[in-house]
Amino acid sequence: MIVAKRKPFEEIKSMIKDYKKVLNVGCGTCVAVCLAGGEKEVDVLNAELDMARKLEESPIELGKITVERQCDREYLETLDSMVDDYDAILSMACGAGIQFLAERFAHKPVFPGVDTSFIGINQDVGWYEERCRSCNSCVLGMTGGICPVTMCAKGLYNGPCGGTNQGSCEIHKDQPCAWYMIYERLERQGRLDSIMDVVPAQDWRNQTPRTVIQPGYKKPEAA
């Protein structure tokens, strides 16, 4: 799941300081699940903005709507009839949703309400941890299901650096060394041979927007 966190209030406030009517659009999927951009957070942000602007003697009119997903055009359709009533749009979606929203309403300024943090897992209510950096070439099979890109501070593919310290990463005692964990797990599975060979340099191609077309879903070429 994509994990995001609310932008600092000051930053949001200053982005929309010149606008009098702003529509705050929540997103009902990932950012709602990670408690950053669903209905509740839209309400909280609007309340905050309303109060802050009143205090600044510059009242703002705020609208709100939360769509199922801002990264799907069908869900954005509901906004078509609304956006013209506003000077600007705040989006509580991840970077993808915000862009898709901005693309659809290219004539309106669109501002991010959250910072998209990472792809992660939910350890407990409100507690998320990064697990994937969407590197596009997964080596988890080799590393016992522990990602050397995300979990190692240096993203090393060929074992730990010299800073590995009794199972901890050199950057922090509480951060486990990914390669130590990989070794432990593979040893238990009797699969240490899978990390004995040198892994060649990664293919970091595709820094331009990457595309995935799931097999079986490709549209027929236009006749």
Add this chain to the structure above:
Amino acid sequence: MRLEYPGNVKIIRVPCTGKVDVMHLLRAIQKGADGVYCVGCLEGTCHYNEGNFRCRERVNHVRMLLEEVGLESDRVRMYNLSSGEGPTFAAYAKEMTEHIKGLGPNPLKNK
């Protein structure tokens, strides 16, 4: 027990402070209340196990939000007492009122 406490305190009943939402507290301040406080059971004695701890967390969250907005975080507080402590309730009502008087009226009032 007929213990005097300030008349500006008005009570909204909830089944448990665990029900109190961040938005309820924010809304009160947004609409111009000078202060809001939650009165929960003593910590460790919540009938529903931990509702009052959750409320404390939310009160802290709202305090942080108020600070962001530029309002005094101390307009929102949490108190704990048991149901038999009428005098303590009155004492907290007084304390909160005195405290809010010190902060002055909510600048959002009539805005």
Add this chain to the structure above:
Amino acid sequence: MELKSGSNLEKVLTAGHFAFTGELGPPRGADAAEVREKAEHLKGMVDAVNITDNQTAMVRMSSWAASLILLQEGLEPNFQMVCRDRNRLAMQADILGAYAHGIRNMLCLSGDHQQFGDHPQAMGVFDIDSMQLISMTKQMRDEGTFLSGAELHGVPKMFIGAAANPFAEPFEWRVHRLGKKIAAGVDFIQTQCIYNMERFREWVKRANDMGLTEKAYILAGVTPMKSVGMAKYMKAKVPGMDVPDEIIKRLQGAGKGKVADEGINIACDQIEEFKEMKGVAGVHLMAIEWEHKVPEIAERAKVLPRPQID
């Protein structure tokens, strides 16, 4: 036998001498004199001098540039390169440039994490890791191609080194890590500072058993302790460091004003043992910010004079 790079270090090692290398940290400034001054202490004392690359993630004069100054001073640099600060393009470019100026030794490292340094906000590049850097350098040298496979003209014949830490957990894996670096193409290894001799002996023994010491030269890392505080700090704070309590006790027992001297004694004792140890081809002396003591240490460690090989 044909030499891979023809560097002095390679010559010393292939000739079967007990190698002795030193280390020099470039300045945090543009003053070449500072490099020259430090180099002065090392002249004639060591076979090659490691020039660190933004050591501890602090910005310093670039490693290749300081290496050039060293060359000018008549010393042989061991050009260190970390993976933290540049991507594969820059790295290959630097290798070419370094070689063009006469640099013949290279040490391939991951690099301390940027979080430790003076620019913690920096993006860590780590486009390739130290293992991949080794094999890339070897590919350039032995196959005459860039990492991409494209042919290069004017092959950089580097003597390729890497670091090894015999002390990190899990211990069983450490020798395999060494094996992996050798498989990647390393010619020599300089180890992490050694204090736990027992552990090190075991590590070398395992490396011998696996035949690894025949495939690459192992230079044992030695750093003399300057003070009890330093020993305690290294034990507690420096990642990957294994400082046994006996060392601290020995330093504490030295008495006032004699701790540094005792530190050097310990180092010399170690060097004496390394000279006799099967599988150890030399010592890498990391006298950090203590370059002026190197002549004294070299003297007391009885590694002088350094062999001259043409």
Add this chain to the structure above:
Amino acid sequence: MISPKLVEVGRHTNINLITNSEIKSIEGDPGNFTVNLVNHPRYIDPVKCTGCGECARHCPVTAVNEYNLNLDDRRATYIQYAQAVPLAFAIDTDTCIGCGLCENMCIAKAINYDDEERESSVTVGSVILSSGSRGFDPSQLDFLGYGKHTNVVTSEEFERILSASGPYFGHLMRPLDREEPKKIAWLQCVGSRDTNRSGNGYCSSVCCMYAIKEAMIAKEHAHGDLDCVIFNMDMRSFGKDYEKYYNRARYKDGVRFEKGRIHTITEEPETGDLKVRYADETGMAQEETFSMVVLSVGLKIPDTSAELAERLGIELNKYNFVNTDPFAPVCTNRPGIYTCGVFQGPKDIPGSITEASAAACLAGGDLAEARGTDIEKVEVPDEKDVADQAPKIGVFVCNCGINIGGIVDVPDVQEYAATLPNVVFTDSNLFTCSQDTQDKIKEMIVEHNLNRVVVASCSPKTHEGMFMETLEACGLNKYLFEMANIRNQNSWIHSNDPELATRKAKDLVRMSVFRAAELKPLEEKLVHVNKRALVIGGGIAGMNAALGLGRQGFEVVLLEKDSEMGGFARKLHHTIEGKDVQAYLKQLIEEVNANEKVQVMTDARIVGFEGFKGNFATQVEVGPDAEKHKIEHGVIIVATGANEYKPKEFLYGEDDRVITQVALTDRLEEKGASDLSTVVMIQCVGSRNEENENCSRICCQSAVKNALHIKKLNPDAQVFVLYRDIRTYGLLEEYYTEARKQGVIFIRFDKDAPPTVEATSEGLVVTVKDHILQQNVAISTDLLTLSAGMAATDTDELSRIMKLNRSPEGFFIEAHVKLRPVDMPSEGIFLCGSAHGPKLISETVSQSQAAASRATTFLAKDAIKLSAITAKVDVDHCVKCLTCVRSCPFGVPIFNEDEKVIEINEAICHGCGVCTAVCPRQTIQLSFYEDDQITSKIDALLEAA
């Protein structure tokens, strides 16, 4: 904590409160008794009295307040405390001067000076005597100086001193000078364990714990460092988890515990401080000065109870507790008459509650066929459908005599209410809670077609239920009701400022009107109750529970994991009273087998479980072939028992001469004691240590029982009991006294210096440090008996399958340690016997009957009405983020794998609302407390002013 129970009792349609009354005599036979009562005059009619308190406010006479143990004053017209039930005043004619002021003030016309003593009689099938006890009066013990030195108080008085509703409003002060004490001493066993001076040879069982509590609370209340010392002979924290509390006081809160016997207390005239002279453990005289001394007074049966018993022909023991059999702990000698609580014997609150339920089980069981014949059935008309109507609100403003009307301008408030949106009718009443006003409200609802009702009066806590019934009685959904508390939260608080009170009353009414407009009719769903019970465990607990339910007329399936019933009791021979356990067990098993309602399955193992209160389904594998059965049932009683702890200590298992108490009992039965010259017993083996912090409760009496048995079999045998505290609580104390009289030697040791054991060829040598002699004593012994504690049965699998919570020690956890000792946290599941914690057979019997009684409250109903105040998920909007699933303290929301939705089962939702406040998409709402219903009040208060 007790106050909700007071309200429930007060409001229950099946409970008739008869106050100011005593039983004169009981005639007739079980099932059909005539009870003759004496009704003393109250002088205020409790039916008419509204509890407004005007009478007391105007009463000119001051009387001492017995409720606060005479530490402060009240009026001659009074109620005991604010939450009193019935909330009706009374006149204390001992002090009343008959001035007539109250009569003049009472608008409800409830005062009746001519009230007089009457007699009445009622017909009942069974009687329960639970007249309780009072604190021992220490004034007869002059060495303590109670009554002479003002700062010597009883523990009962100290409770009031600590209480926020007490004479000092919860401020810690000593009576003499109202100064905060710096040092307080508690003296234990005042009027207990003392045959010489008070004549009470029993242990009162509760004083150790309340003293610890008082010391801890006093420390909390104190503003500086308060030094608290508890002088005791033994600390008796024998109840479940009590030892943990004791340890907390001792090691965390710094309460001091001193072993000592008090010699005298004298007052220092200048300071009022008290000098306590005592003999310490070694017998040395010591002296320490305190600012205050609390006498931990024991429990004593009042003479009036003894006289009553005499009148009714109920046998009492020499201390006036009811004489009962250990196997029938709540039965008196007179069939059909039961007893419980302290009248039965000294005990604490959970013990009293347990026994009360046990008595209810038997008292009701006698009358099973007449169940339901004497109760009124309330007929409720069909509900009008108002869901689609626009709100039409009626507002009723109460004067509450002059309680509200004397301060608040009620007509003004009523007029104001009429201006509020959606309000179509307003009225004001003298007493809105009176019967005639209820009728009037009904009429108005019909006449004005009201679909929402707001009553502005007192607290919903006491009156909401009643008004809701009024709505129901005229076909209006009871959740379309809202109350504005303009008395407790307004007129009482602001009596000095009528203008403010009127203004605030308007605010409160407005808030209520706004919320009323948002209210929705809610349905209290009915769930059918399967009238079969499942009892898990066929020991004494399980069998008694099954029989209790069988007597009440319900089917029971009793599961036993072994091939025969009896459990741990099969290893026991006699109780300390000398009763034959095996004979009892045999008779019990026969009774169970003969009971046609009870179906026994032995060799049974639970493999699957689902459902909720009233509707459970359990899968069992029975017999050697693991034959599968599915049992559907409405309630569960868990009675899985416990075993004797298998010691790791003191050479147990290594040397044959080291045995446990259970093995010693066997040995005495088989071989007698003639070959034994010395026996040493060590207490607290496997209890009160790091591994098991708790006291195992029964081992002290086991040791005393066996020691007495040895002495009986062989008076020349020497018996040494090495102990940390002897915990022969209640009447067991008598046996401890007897054991010492018989020459059993008790030697105390410290936890940190336990005895050591050495095996030699001649015998075992046990070495222990004697506290009196202050030196090590080595005892050669033939036999070392370890008082091994109790260890819970292995219930890992069971608790996993049925999702039942256990303590770290493996005992099941009850819903509330104090008030719900046999209920488990999930409704419809009950707990009894040593599965709950170590206990005696008599306690097990009463607890299992209690579990049966609690289960009966479910099974007696055809259907259970679920609370309508539950959380509901809008599944169309829900993103299944699981925040509610992870936040619910009761694990109610679950992801339904089949429907792929988050589901909240109304039957098990507690209605706390935690899930609603964490839901990021606002898709969960708590009925009756929906977000709009809460925010409407905020908006009404702040926006619409």
Add this chain to the structure above:
Amino acid sequence: MADKSGSVMVLGAGIAGMQASLDLANSDYNVYLVDKTPTIGGMMARLDKTFPTNDCAM
């Protein structure tokens, strides 16, 4: 059947008497709860707090 009463008398309205009454009343028996004093609650209503939770007794 006719000669058995469906009512129970409980004497003493302390915590034990109250609990017995509630159990019986909730099991559809009629209960007469008799107390000598004007108010139910007994001894427990006089306590300040109770261990081990230190909850307010009232």
